[in-house]
Amino acid sequence: MIVGERKPLDEILEMVKDAKKILIVGCKGCVTVCNAGGTKEVGILAATLRLARLKEDNPIEIDEMTLERQCDPEYIEILEERAANYDIILSMACSIGPQYISEKFPEAIVYPALNTCFMGGAQEHGVWAEFCxxxxxxxxxxxxxxxxxxxxxxxxxxxxxxxxxxxxxxxxxxxxxxxxxxxxxxxxxxxxxxxxxxxPLKNWTTSRDGGPRKIVREDLKI
Amino acid sequence: MRLQYSPNVKIIMVPCTGRVDILHLLKAFEDGADGVYVAGCMEGDCHYLTGNLKARRRVEYVQKVLESMGVEPERVAMYNMSAADGPRFVQVAEEFKSKIQELGPSPFIKPKDQAA
Amino acid sequence: MKSGSNLEKLLNAGEFVITGECGPPRSADASVVREKAKYLKGYVDSVNVTDNQTSVVRMSSLAGSLILQEEGVEANMQMVCRDRNRIAIQSDVLGATALGIRNMLCLSGDHQKFGDHPEAKNVFDLDSIQLIQTVKMMRDEGKLISGQEMAEGTEPRLFIGAAVNPFADPFEYRVYRLAKKIAAGVDFVQTQCIYNMDKFKEYMKQAHDMGLTEKVHVLAGITPMKSLGMARYMQKSVPGMDVPDEIINRLKGVEKGGQSKEGINILLDQIQILKEIPGVAGVHLMAIEWEERVPEIVEAAGLLPRPTV
Structure with a gap:
């Protein structure tokens, strides 16, 4: 899975400092499994941001939702009617999520709440390591x-x-x-x-060194 | 035993402190608590083996969250006590209440909100 | 003759060689290298010029090597895989040879984490063994990795070296890794600093029994201990370093002012032992920031005058 980690609170507070109403969007894929950006983490981040802003006497309104996945255009569409209602959309998916959302809704201001770290697996509860x-x-x-x-x-x-x-x-x-x-x-x-x-020497053309990669499966196209 | 403890302490019962989540602790602050503590069984005595140990780690997490907001981390705490030890329960309630009174009211709720 | 370097000639003639080491400065000051050259010229047969050792930015190994050669000291230019991809590596191999470099030591390179730019991106397109293979292919087949050919007589004529650490984990595998470097085409290897003579003998016996010492010249790495503190640090904190208590005890046995002298005595004893180990073709003397002591060490070891071929 893709393993991510939530950004430090300071950095996120800075992102939303001028916003009065935001949407935090989680993802039910990898980042739920690695406890970085699922429904629960969305709730914790929302509560934390609300408290931090209450303390500054500058309350913020936060809606929460978690999408099936953020790396598939069809699951992003659900935001269609809501995207315009917020000053900022904060995505808790891997960096693919905020890229998809900001591409789909060019008017929206989208920020990543996670750092996407690596492809790996769990070694024990609370410990993940890079494998690929x-x-x-x-x-x-x-x-x-x-x-x-x-x-x-x-x-x-x-x-x-x-x-x-x-x-x-x-x-x-x-x-x-x-x-x-x-x-x-x-x-x-x-x-x-x-x-x-x-x-022998590795051929890196199949890696990122060959430029951004793409897989096309004609048999699956509709 | 009919021991008295401070009415400032509002009890929320859970089957095991292992049920207490980070979110519950944060919600308590959002709902206006000046401080929150988790009263769990003695370490090693958890009926579910590690519930109280997990609760302690979550408390520590929330302490860090508070710290990162510039709020006293002591506003959230973990205590361990035996269910049979009423006097200890009262002692902890009083101790935590005094500590929070020293720290003052919640930094999240402003006086004007309270007046309103 | 593969390169015609002094080092190659002496090793082929069966002489017990001695190589030195020189770290270029963290500035553009050529005089630092020229100064070090004075203590090395005539006392050692070839001098390694480090390539941003421990990932600390220094004058390039190519520039340092050229300055040494201007001073009449043959360079053994170090080349690491950390900072260059295969394009830059091959280009530097060609350029260095064109400017008169005849020996090249092929290394993976220390990880940048330990240097002065830990935020840097590393390369590691090739590893040290693939680097050896690449230089050998360029030299012997006159070909680049791409297959591009060079006209006969224009290949980079380099004597190819590598580093080996006989003591790193896993010990049983180390000699196989030496075999792998030989298979890749290395001509000579220099070892990590040796202090545990018994363990090194065991390693060399294994290498000798496998017929490896027939195929490669092994130069044993040695570094004089300047003090008891340095010995303790090397024992505890340097990965892959094996410093037996015997060394510590010898340094403990003398007063503080005499420790550096005792460190040199230990080194001289080591050289005598190393001369007798089958398959050891010479020593690589790493007197780090202590180049001024090289002449007296080499003289006391009875290795003067240096032979010429």
């Missing part, structure tokens, strides 16, 4: 099922570098050295030969 960088050419099977592009700090295809210690990355002791995991797994599986081959 969407390079567009998956090769994890060559690395014991781990992705060195996303999970090695230097994206080494022929790691590990000399800086890891006790299975941790030199960049941060909180980061597992993915090459430590790869080497240990492949050695255990008796597949050392997979490691001793020099992995």
């Amino acid at each position: 960088q969407a390079c567009g050419d998956c090769k994890i099977h060559l690395f014991g099922g781990y992705c060195p592009i996303a999970r090695c700090s230097k994206s080494l295809l022929n790691g590990p570098c000399g800086g890891s210690a006790d299975g941790k990355c030199e960049v941060d002791k909180e980061i597992d050295c993915v090459w430590h995991l790869i080497v240990n797994k492949l050695m255990k599986q008796g597949k050392l030969d997979q490691l001793t081959q020099v992995k």
Whole structure:
């Protein structure tokens, strides 16, 4: 899933400082699962903003709603009748949501309430980690099922570098050295030969380096 | 035991403090409370194992929210006590009430609202 | 002859070589490099010029290398993958060779987190092993990554080096990674600073048994301890560094004023041990910001005069 994190309160307060009436829009997709922008987080942000503005003696009116998804035009349409009623629309989806909303309603002023952080998964309750960088050419099977592009700090295809210690990355002791995991797994599986081959240069054209990407499926078009 | 405690304390009962959400704590302030505390079972004694521990983390979260608004974080607190310990309940009620009285009225509700 | 560099000639002749290291300044002051050259000229066979080491911005390794060579010191230009994509890397390889660089050390590069610009975007288009492979292809096949060919005689004639850390985790894998660098086409490797001689011997035995020392020249990295404090810091805080208690105890055994002298004594003992280890072709002396002590170290180690081929 796409993992996001709510922006600091100060930053959001600054965004809405001149607004009297706003709409906070959550998303029932990834950001609900990672507890960043679902119905509950919309409620918490709304209550927090109301309190902060009450304290400044400058109350703000806030409506709340959560869309099925914000990355599909059809789910955005529901805002059609309401978009014009607000000084600001604050989206709690990943950055795709506010982009969709502001494109669909050119008159609306739309702000992102989240920072979209990475593609990853939950490791335990309240902990998420990055697993994928969407390079567009998956090769994890060559690395014991781990992705060195996303999970090695230097994206080494022929790691590990000399800086890891006790299975941790030199960049941060909180980061597992993915090459430590790869080497240990492949050695255990008796597949050392997979490691001793020099992995060729990566073709980055399928990644962001080839420009913004698009997938067209003719069979699905209506 | 018929112990008296301050009428300033309004009790909202929940089956377990694990049910208390961040939103409930914020709503209490929105509804005009000057302070909110959660009275949970002793740590380790939760009937649902970790309800009171989760409540404590949520209280801590709201303390940070208050702090980020420039409001005293002590306006929200977590206390642990045994359900059989009436005197401790009263003691906490009085203690928290005095603390909030020291801090003064809610910074969210302005005098003119109260007068209105 | 792959490059015709002094380093290559001496290694091929079986001489016990000694290489030095020089960090360019954090300014445009060429005199800093010229000053360091004085302590290195005639005392070491080639000098590594670091490429924004620890991700701190310094004068470029190419410029530093050229200044050294103007002073009559052969450079071993370091090249990291952190700051350049494959386009810039190949371009720099061609440019450096055109300007007279004959040795190149291929490195991944320290992560920028540790440097003076932690907000920077890194590149890592290639890794160190792919960099070795690329330089070798350019040199031996006269081809760029794109397949573009160079006319015969216009290829970058470079002696290709790499760094190895015999002590980093996982230890059992380290020698295989050396094998991988050899497979990629490295000519010589310099190791991370060695203090644990027993563990290094074990590593070299493994490498020797696998026939790797036949295929690559291994230069053992050494750094003199300036003080007990430095030794303790290296033991505790530098990742991938193995400093045995024996070193700490030797430094503890002398009064504070004598610690730097004892540090050099330890280093001299290490050099004697390293000379006897099969497969060790020389030492890489990293006297970081202590270049002025290089002449006395090399002399005391009995490595003067430096041979010429």
